[in-house]
Amino acid sequence: MRLGRIAAIVVRQYYLVRGSASRILPMFVWVAIDIVLWGFITKYLAALTGSGFHFVPALLGAVLLWDFLTRVMQGVTMAFFEDVWSRNFLNVFASPISVPEYLGGLVISSICTSSLGLGIMLLVATLAFGLSFFSYGVMLAPFLLILFLTGIALGITGTAIVLRLGPAAEWFVWPIPAVLSPFVGVFYPLSTLPYWMRAISHILPPSYVFEGMRAIVAGRGVIPVTLALGFGLAIAAILLACWFFFVVFRYAVRTGLIARYSAETVS
Amino acid sequence: MSIPVINPNGPVLAISQLCKSYGDNVAVDHISFHVGPNEIVGLLGPNGAGKTTTISMILGVLTPSSGSISIRDVDLSQQRSRALTCTNFAAVYAPLPGNLTIAENLRVFGMIYAVPDLSKRIEDLLKQFDLVRFRDTKCGVLSSGEQTRVCLAKAMLNRPQLLLLDEPTASLDPATARDIRTSIREFATSGTGGVLWTSHNMYEVQEVCNRVLFLARGRILLEGDPHTLPQEHGKENLEELFIAVARQPLKVEAN
Numbered sequence: 160m161r162l163g164r165i166a167a168i169v170v171r172q173y174y175l176v177r178g179s180a181s182r183i184l185p186m187f188v189w190v191a192i193d194i195v196l197w198g199f200i201t202k203y204l205a206a207l208t209g210s211g212f213h214f215v216p217a218l219l220g221a222v223l224l225w226d227f228l229t230r231v232m233q234g235v236t237m238a239f240f241e242d243v244w245s246r247n248f249l250n251v252f253a254s255p256i257s258v259p260e261y262l263g264g265l266v267i268s269s270i271c272t273s274s275l276g277l278g279i280m281l282l283v284a285t286l287a288f289g290l291s292f293f294s295y296g297v298m299l300a301p302f303l304l305i306l307f308l309t310g311i312a313l314g315i316t317g318t319a320i321v322l323r324l325g326p327a328a329e330w331f332v333w334p335i336p337a338v339l340s341p342f343v344g345v346f347y348p349l350s351t352l353p354y355w356m357r358a359i360s361h362i363l364p365p366s367y368v369f370e371g372m373r374a375i376v377a378g379r380g381v382i383p384v385t386l387a388l389g390f391g392l393a394i395a396a397i398l399l400a401c402w403f404f405f406v407v408f409r410y411a412v413r414t415g416l417i418a419r420y421s422a423e424t425v426s
Numbered sequence: 427m428s429i430p431v432i433n434p435n436g437p438v439l440a441i442s443q444l445c446k447s448y449g450d451n452v453a454v455d456h457i458s459f460h461v462g463p464n465e466i467v468g469l470l471g472p473n474g475a476g477k478t479t480t481i482s483m484i485l486g487v488l489t490p491s492s493g494s495i496s497i498r499d500v501d502l503s504q505q506r507s508r509a510l511t512c513t514n515f516a517a518v519y520a521p522l523p524g525n526l527t528i529a530e531n532l533r534v535f536g537m538i539y540a541v542p543d544l545s546k547r548i549e550d551l552l553k554q555f556d557l558v559r560f561r562d563t564k565c566g567v568l569s570s571g572e573q574t575r576v577c578l579a580k581a582m583l584n585r586p587q588l589l590l591l592d593e594p595t596a597s598l599d600p601a602t603a604r605d606i607r608t609s610i611r612e613f614a615t616s617g618t619g620g621v622l623w624t625s626h627n628m629y630e631v632q633e634v635c636n637r638v639l640f641l642a643r644g645r646i647l648l649e650g651d652p653h654t655l656p657q658e659h660g661k662e663n664l665e666e667l668f669i670a671v672a673r674q675p676l677k678v679e680a681n
Contacts, residue, residue: 167534167538170534170537171526171530174530175525175526245523247523250522251538253485254539255508256507412489414448415479417487418478
């Protein structure tokens with residue numbers, strides 16, 4: 160694997176983003192709006208119930224963490240869509256770049272863009288609504304890591320779907336986090352869910368993050384084995400996503416889809 | 427990754443029994459040919475003959491059904507990245523991203539091809555293809571002729587051993603097309619590389635190519651010197667021979 164080729168994908172993304180308001184603003188505007196909206200909802204709920212429940216770290220923190228995962232996923236898919244929109248597949252895949260190098264470039268691009276989004280979210284949530292991530296203690300690092308890995312896995316899966324089904328399939332990719340959110344218990348304990356939904360929750364790594372986050376807010380500790388399970392599942396999700404991308408890429412090269420991508424199908 | 431050790435006398439491109447079929451439809455039917463060092467080989471044929479399919483397979487974006495492709499003795503199916511390190515291409519259907527400037531596009535692809543001393547190489551290519559004044563212009567706003575020159579500059583970035591050109595002068599005015607032909611001839615004669623060139627302009631093919639291959643229905647029907655081949659088959663010129671191949675391939679093959 161050559162670092163220069165990975166860097167080329169990142170540099171390409173940097174060239175596109177700099178000076179492009181339509182690419183820069185979405186990195187933080189929507190997440191900032193989300194934080195503001197949920198910030199006021201948590202304030203209202205706290206005033207309404209007066210129960211002493213810590214709404215800010217439980218709800219606003221959950222929104223922030225879930226938005227982080229979403230930004231990571233979109234960081235990967237957006238970098239990929241740049242090649243879709245500019246019809247650049249032939250130039251890229253007829254070059255010496257390998258699939259791992261290409262995916263590596265997408266992931267590093269996502270790290271850069273999602274870090275910016277996370278920073279803005281933290282700033283707004285801390286300054287405007289008093290959210291302190293330090294309330295999660297040392298668990299914050301594994302929480303973010305699991306969500307980051309899951310976001311990468313979802314991003315790679317999304318790119319594989321679009322590579323296989325064509326440019327119009329990007330509309331399958333955008334709602335992926337929304338579809339998953341009821342199962343991972345972003346806002347409520349998994350015990351709230353019916354049995355069949357809980358069965359799905361147990362194989363989704365973010366479930367362990369949000370359960371852990373609520374445990375900390377409630378003054379209980381996080382069971383390390385549970386968190387380790389979430390981490391293991393996140394690694395498995397990445398490996399599965401990479402395998403899926405490889406399978407789709409091999410199909411695209413075997414059928415000529417890469418060379419005739421705008422046709423969306425070769426059959 | 428190591429750079430291929432180049433045998434200057436060996437073939438730049440060696441294709442053996444290459445075949446691509448989609449179900450019952452055979453697009454390329456067991457073709458074999460080579461491109462030697464300092465050689466410009468023209469791949470000619472009517473639309474749908476299998477030229478672009480062949481080029482796609484050489485570029486590694488289409489897997490052959492059978493057969494082998496070696497670029498400088500590196501098997502493409504076994505060592506794709508290594509083989510493509512010393513290859514590049516320009517095609518009318520593969521423009522560079524229009525939302526990046528020429529300099530940005532060349533830098534990104536220069537990094538992908540691991541071009542040494544990239545900044546200087548970019549400057550040299552901008553001068554060679556008369557693109558200096560467009561350096562910071564987005565490719566999407568260039569004329570089709572200027573975009574073609576950018577694609578050719580990108581194709582020359584890594585000083586490829588194998589240069590694939592799919593109708594490289596299709597959208598150029600006659601003066602620019604002549605300059606481009608001169609550049610490509612210089613490229614072929616100066617180093618140890620070779621060129622595989624497709625074109626529908628028979629005048630251009632006769633002027634540039636050392637050897638031509640006529641492809642029809644996925645098979646190579648004729649091969650030879652573009653200056654003597656028409657007479658060998660009772661035709662006045664290459665264009666007449668092309669038309670005969672396109673309309674009556676079986677008859678030409680029988681001759």
